[in-house]
Amino acid sequence: MDFSAFEHVRPFPSELETYDFLAACDTLVTDYSSVFFDFAVTNRKIVLFAYDKDEYLSTKGTYLDYDALPFPIAETPSELVPLISTSEHSPYSAFREEFCRHATGHACEDVLDVALGVEGARLQPLDNPSAREHVGYYASSTGNAALNDIVCSELERLPENDEGVFICAGKYGDSSLNLLNNVARTMPYLALVSSHVQTTPEKYALFLASRSRLAQLLFSPLLRELAHREVARLLPGIKFGRIIDLNANASYFMKMLSFSSMQHEGILRDGSLTRLRREVQTRRLLGRYPTSSANVASDRQVVSEEASQSYFTPGMQATLLTRHHRSADDSYLMRGLISLRLARGVDFGNLVIEFADGRGVGHLRKVAQLGHKILSSYEIRVPRSILPDLPIHNQIYLRCHASDGMSGGVRIRYNIRDRHRSSNRVSGIWVDATRGTTSYFRQAAKNTLCFSTRDTVSIDAPGERLKIAVARALTRVVPIYRRTILLYEKNASRYEESASVVFERLIDEGHTNARFILSSHSADFDLVDQKYRPYLVRKNSMRHYMMFFSAKTFIGTEMLAHAIDLRPANRCVSRRLSAKNINYVFLQHGVMYMISLDSESRTFFKPKKLRGIYRIVTSSEAEKSHFVDRGGYDPSTLYVCGLPKYDRNRWDEDADLIAIMPTWRPWEYNSARAHFTETSYYQFIVTAINAVPEHLREKIIVLPHPLFKEAAEGQHNPHESLFEDGSKSYDAILRRTRLLITDYSSIAYDAFYRGANVLFFWQDLEECLAQYGAGTELMIDDETAFGNVVRDPAKLSNEEFLRAYEGPQSEEHLSRYRRIVKFHDGHNTDRLMELMRKDGLI
Structure with a gap:
């Protein structure tokens, strides 16, 4: 910050230590910094300047009630001036008694007296709860609402004097936070870190021991060493006499306990809440893992009506083995074989195939069963009459609806080969020329089955699909457009946003490797200045496709898909769109400070994981913070320079x-x-x-x-x-x-x-x-x-x-x-160009 314009304001000297300087100050003005706890030792005046209080408290918050602090609060400069213009201030003795009680000037001496056991020390150590032995109640997953209801019911039945600590693991979403809020009323909790610390030999030994008793015996010393180290890391400073797994399964934590000397046991619940294969693993793999069966009837009674909708979810799995698709007169069909894994509480007769909105679109017929595995045939039928009422993308679920109101469902996996990742596969593409729509089954994120129906786009045509395949093959042999900087706007059909501004600046500065994709059918095509026309690339031309597959750097106002066509049902295109070895500058088509970036509807705005350079243009520190706090973006990927189109x-x-x-x-x-x-x-x-x-x-x-x-x-x-x-x-x-x-x-x-x-x-x-x-x-x-x-x-x-x-x-x-929107000087493009030069993008 430039202080030269201020007569009485000076920057803080970097050579001074902060607290030495504060000791010489008469008044402290701060916002939400914890520094006022330290300054309160002086008993001098403290003023809080909360110019953005409502926004700060609603987004970040404070541990204490901010308005209840014993210091005057100003929200505007006009309120602040009179507060700092007088030396008078209200005492805050109660605050100092609570937070500065031991700030006597002898704190270091007092702490050392306690540490060294000096008789008659002014401070006395508190009773250390960590020194007592606790009982640990462990839940391997807290993401299932039905299981959480059962866990809460188990904990409520414990005696009041139980020295229990609740231990949990997994991802912490809304369901997990609700559980922890309930648990915190009765006992402390410990959330385990999710990372595993293993050497390569330990990793392979654990993998083999999970599948073979012989390997378990062979690698026993190595696994014991790993277990003692990991248990000490996961349970730091707390002594446990024993740990009870409320939903016994072969999780990483319980594997470590099984190879350590700590007492532990597990409760095997209804298979609906523990996949049967995990149940078998628990019994077979963890030989020293005592288990008991839970009362299934009482389990179901404590599950709330809302949570009952996910009761069967952990006990189900469905994977397509074969897929045959065709178009009938009134519907689109997919048939084949499906592999099912069902827990004991799931009745095959209660299974249906549905869209996410509960609309039934398929049925099953059992072919064979081996233990908990079932081979079944399936048919998914999507009537054409319902297409106008469907969203663009429709996840397909296997669901179970029991007679007692319990239900649950899982997304059907597209194939057995890709496990939890997507390879952008498509099954059948049906183009309805009369309605102008294209429908198809596809492999969505995490290898799940999805039915999509959308407007027909140019690359759906058979001729375009052939051109794309040829362009992809040619560029793999001779990537002649590797150095091309490819720019585009919405659906490669606009020439009026920031990309066109940057494109013209690049050409003006002599970057003749810049190209702008624009449809020849666009109304903007004939309006482009003659100077820039030689650098336009017609959308859907062979040159366009070859540049799309070859270019290293993309600069656009929209997602990468707009560089070719929206929602492509083409595997080559989809794989290129998910490529990691590119540079990508997202210019934005408008300021993104309306709908929050953590919304479920904005998953496509999540940060891209590229090996190349990835940058996003923002218009202020406020918008940058929105990307960081709500979108999970790395601050180093964000340019604060303003939108280039605003210059015009x-x-x-x-x-x-x-x-x-x-x-x-x-x-x-x-x-x-x-x-x-x-x-x-x-x-x-x-x-x-x-x-x-x-x-x-x-x-x-x-x-x-x-x-x-x-x-x-x-x-x-x-x-x-x-x-x-x-x-x-x-x-x-x-x-x-x-x-x-x-x-x-x-x-x-x-x-x-x-x-x-x-x-x-x-x-x-x-x-x-x-x-x-x-x-x-x-x-x-x-x-x-x-x-x-x-x-x-x-x-x-x-x-x-x-x-x-x-x-x-x-x-x-x-x-x-x-x-x-910070900048209004007409130099947004200048700032962006300079930032891209520094990053080596141009």
């Missing part, structure tokens, strides 16, 4: 349009293709139109999301004349927009940057956030939105609307906006 943003002073644009609602996409006017997306547009005063409705232009615009084509709606007809670019429309009405679209940032006001219509906020999936939050609220928030458009008066339409942007809205 212009706004006409006489702008008079009222633009209406709701954000993309993926759950309604297929419904929109069949009945656009019945979707909540269209209802939002109608509500926005009705909120506009009659004399201004001629100024309205509706900008539907491009995918919804395609879906609605050919369907009549009463407001069709207000919809943008495709003759103008977004840039041209936003130049003429005085007021934007939206819900959560990132186009709000673009419009406001230019000078337009924004009205946020949030009448269906809760329903939309629920549809976006668990964990979804809106990153702005009534206190941080850079436009007026309208919860009930019917109550919006004409006067309020006119103030938003005719009035200037308020200082409050400008301040809120600049926290999220």
Whole structure:
């Protein structure tokens, strides 16, 4: 930070030690730093400056009640000035008694007296609970709600004076946190680290011992040494007399206990909660592992109605062995053999094949059974009549519905070969020319079976598939376009976003290896300046495909799939899209500070794991923090430079349009293709139109999301004349927009940057956030939105609307906006180019 403009502010000298300096200070001003605990020793004045208190407490939080601290709190500079202008301050003796009791000036001496056992020491050691022997209650997995209910029931039956410690392992999601919250009321808990520390010989010895008693005897000394070391690492500083596994299975932790000298036992529950193969492993592998059977009836009684839906889940597994697909007159079919592993509580007669929404699409017929393994035939039938009501991607489940209300389900594995990874395989591609849709079964993430139905894209055509195969083969032999920098925008059909700005700058600076993919059918194609035309690559040309498979560096405003076609049903393309040896700069098509990145609907925005250079452009530290905190991004992958397209943003002073644009609602996409006017997306547009005063409705232009615009084509709606007809670019429309009405679209940032006001219509906020999936939050609220928030458009008066339409942007809205979009100097592209040079991307 540059302090030269300040008369009385100086940077802290790096050569000084912080606490020596604080000892000489009369007043401490801080925000949420724990430094006030240390400064309180001086009994001098402390002031808390919480300028972003609501945001900080809602996202990060504090251990103590922040507002209950005995120090004055200022939230604005005007509140802060009088607090630091006087030497008077309220005493905080109770706080010092609680947190600074031992700060007598002799703390080091007191601690040493205790450590050395000096008689008459001022400090006395507390009773050490770690010195007592505890009973450990272990749950190998806390992700199943039904199992968690049973675990809680077991722990509640323990006597009050039980010296128990709950031990858990696995991934910690919402279900796990709920369990730990309940457990914490009755006993302490210990969450095990998930990493294993083994040498290579130990790893192979454990692997062989898991499968052979002879190997178990042969490697016994090595495994005992490993077990004692791992148990000491996993249970640091706590003594356990014995450990009880509440759901006995051959987990890593219990294997270590079995090879150590610690007493342990396990409770074998109904096979529905312990896969039978693990049950067998537990009995066979862990010979010194005492087990007892649980009361299955009492188990089921304690499971809540909500958790009962996952009761059978851990005891089921389904894997396709063969797949034969065909198209019937009224449906799409897949048949073949399937391998099932079912626990004892699962009745074969209660099994069905369903979509995630519970829609039954298949059945099973038993062929043979060997122990807990079943060979069955299956048929999955997807009627064409339900396609308009389906989401784009539909996971397929094997589910069990028992007569007592217990149920559960697992995703069906696509094949036995790929185990838990995906190789992007596709089974059958059916193109319906009359509806313009393509449907197919495919291998989704983690080798699961999925049925997809979407709009037909260009690479679905047999001729294009052949060209892609040839291009892929040629580039494997001669990768002639390896040094090409490939740029693209939405579906390789736009030339108006940040990628086109960067492309032209690259050409201007002499980077003649830059190429921009653009469809020859795009309205933007003929608008490209003659200077840059030689560097355009026509979409779906052989040159395009060869560059796609060869290029080392991709720079785009969208996901990589937009460099060729969305949702490709082509294995060669899918494998290229998941390649690791590329460089990728994600420019963003808009500021991503609306729907939170930890939403279930935003899994495609998770960080890419590339061996090449991976960078994302952001517009401020606030947006960068959003990517880090909510998206799990590495801070070093984020550029804070602003969007290049904003350098060209212009706004006409006489702008008079009222633009209406709701954000993309993926759950309604297929419904929109069949009945656009019945979707909540269209209802939002109608509500926005009705909120506009009659004399201004001629100024309205509706900008539907491009995918919804395609879906609605050919369907009549009463407001069709207000919809943008495709003759103008977004840039041209936003130049003429005085007021934007939206819900959560990132186009709000673009419009406001230019000078337009924004009205946020949030009448269906809760329903939309629920549809976006668990964990979804809106990153702005009534206190941080850079436009007026309208919860009930019917109550919006004409006067309020006119103030938003005719009035200037308020200082409050400008301040809120600049926290999220930092740069307004027209040099975003300059900053980006410099950052890419430093990283060796250009």
